[in-house]
Amino acid sequence: EVQLQASGGGPVRTGGSLRLSCATSGFTFDEYNMGWFRQAPGKEREAVSCLGRSGGKSYYADSVKGRFTISSDSAKKVMYLQMNSLKPEDTAVYYCAADLRNYGCVITFFGSWGQGTQVTVSS
Secondary structure (H helix, E strand, O other), rough: OOOEEEEEEEEEEEEOOOEEEEEOOOOOOOHHEEEEEEEOOOOOEEEEEEEHHHHOOOEEEEOOOOEEEEEEEEEOOEEEEEEEEHHHHHEEEEEEEEEEOOOOOOOOHOOOOOEEEEEEOOO
């Protein structure tokens, strides 16, 4: 059974940093397309950043380019999202997701989801 568990969220001031982690189990890590998504109150869930199989091609939403960095440790089966220069508009519940299908960062092609971790950025 594919399992993902996101952690590392919390409150932070504008300009601060957080590192999210997504611990995984139940699947061969390097064979899966992995991603981070977020959902702010009253908004649809959106893609933040994705990482192709075996830590391959990465994708970033325009709103986070240059501030966020996605990475993974296949030995530990963990995916990370380093978030720097955080802004109030980054406030959301962040989810990690995985799928065998490799269609970039298209949310509809991610079938396995972890529970979210709340990130709250205050000004």
